[in-house]
Amino acid sequence: MRKKALITGITGQDGAYLSRLLIDKGYQVHGIVRRVALEDPEHRLWRLKPILNKIKLHAGSLESYASLFNIVQKVKPDECYHLAAQSFVSYSFEDEFSTINTNINGTHFILSALKERAPKCKIYFAASSEMFGHVREIPQTENTPFHPRSPYGISKVAGFELTRNYREAYNLFACNGILFNHESPMRGYEFVTRKITLGVARIKAGLDKELRLGNLEAKRDWGFAGDFIEAMWLMLQEKKPDDYVVATGETHTVRRFVELAFDYAGLDWKKYVKQDKVLFRPAEVNQLIGDYSKAKRILGWKPKVKFEELVKMMMDEDLRRVKCQKQF
Numbered sequence: 001m002r003k004k005a006l007i008t009g010i011t012g013q014d015g016a017y018l019s020r021l022l023i024d025k026g027y028q029v030h031g032i033v034r035r036v037a038l039e040d041p042e043h044r045l046w047r048l049k050p051i052l053n054k055i056k057l058h059a060g061s062l063e064s065y066a067s068l069f070n071i072v073q074k075v076k077p078d079e080c081y082h083l084a085a086q087s088f089v090s091y092s093f094e095d096e097f098s099t100i101n102t103n104i105n106g107t108h109f110i111l112s113a114l115k116e117r118a119p120k121c122k123i124y125f126a127a128s129s130e131m132f133g134h135v136r137e138i139p140q141t142e143n144t145p146f147h148p149r150s151p152y153g154i155s156k157v158a159g160f161e162l163t164r165n166y167r168e169a170y171n172l173f174a175c176n177g178i179l180f181n182h183e184s185p186m187r188g189y190e191f192v193t194r195k196i197t198l199g200v201a202r203i204k205a206g207l208d209k210e211l212r213l214g215n216l217e218a219k220r221d222w223g224f225a226g227d228f229i230e231a232m233w234l235m236l237q238e239k240k241p242d243d244y245v246v247a248t249g250e251t252h253t254v255r256r257f258v259e260l261a262f263d264y265a266g267l268d269w270k271k272y273v274k275q276d277k278v279l280f281r282p283a284e285v286n287q288l289i290g291d292y293s294k295a296k297r298i299l300g301w302k303p304k305v306k307f308e309e310l311v312k313m314m315m316d317e318d319l320r321r322v323k324c325q326k327q328f
């Protein structure tokens with residue numbers, strides 16, 4: 001019988017890559033989406049467009065225990081990937097209550113529903129390097145203490161602990177993937193990498209004259225989303241559930257990303273980038289760099305796409321898109 005996977009957050013970047021991977025592996029893929037997404041597929045399901053006829057979508061909400069419970073009961077998944085969240089760190093400062101409520105309750109609800117209706121299901125929780133925040137050591141490992149710096153980071157620490165507690169208290173096969181930043185041509189436009197590559201492509205096409213950014217000195221460990229989702233799947237194929245850092249082991253400033261992207265388009269970034277105080281965060285995570293040696297040792301996982309290739313991949317896609325559809 002085909003294995004059944006249930007993905008929350010299937011409409012996002014990671015959900016789109018993961019769905020493709022699972023379809024290729026022969027899984028029956030189910031996703032939970034908000035009802036509005038089903039009513040407006042053109043805008044909200046664009047990342048899933050090429051595979052819509054190969055997956056089954058269910059209307060539900062992270063805010064409703066009943067909806068998650070009913071979907072879990074109906075699907076009875078073998079594996080569940082809980083990716084859904086309010087995932088934009090900056091926005092979490094503006095609306096801390098909804099970020100904290102949705103992210104923490106959503107994780108609690110899905111864990112509880114799985115415990116009640118599919119206790120054998122293997123569970124992946126999308127934890128985050130944002131949990132390390134004001135970092136206590138460099139590089140960060142599975143043993144580095146957390147010091148989150150945003151409501152989003154706090155909500156992920158709570159999700160991490162809930163997942164670990166369901167594993168220890170109820171014997172669920174529940175894993176935390178502590179993923180560092182991961183990007184791709186399917187990244188949302190609010191995140192800095194995509195904002196930069198689209199911004200450069202628009203400037204190149206003469207559609208914009210400047211690119212406004214916040215803190216250029218922040219350092220991130222940026223990998224390719226297509227590589228990182230493989231680690232999610234590998235965690236659930238292990239004999240025992242555990243927590244893993246997924247990263248590249250390299251760190252770069254936002255400024256470096258900017259330089260490479262503008263260089264690629266043959267432009268001098270200093271002429272176009274304006275720093276805007278409004279885009280700085282009330283509390284910043286200054287430096288992230290992950291040590292993925294546990295994932296390498298146990299899962300046999302390592303990142304394939306290097307930083308420079310990632311910038312080129314995203315630039316190529318945005319230059320192409322802006323060229324064919326000037327509305328971007």
Ligand code: G4F
Nearest residue numbers: 087089128129130180181190191192193213214215218279
């Ligand atoms: O691209 P970002 O918004 O990503 P951030 O905050 O690191 O979070 C991402 O990665 C996490 C994993 O560590 C995920 F959990 C999370 O969901 C998300 O995917 O910002 C990256 C850096 C920050 O230091 C920010 O201050 O870029 C800096 N930055 C500078 N100017 C900007 C901007 N970020 C954004 N979004 N927009 C700017 O104009």
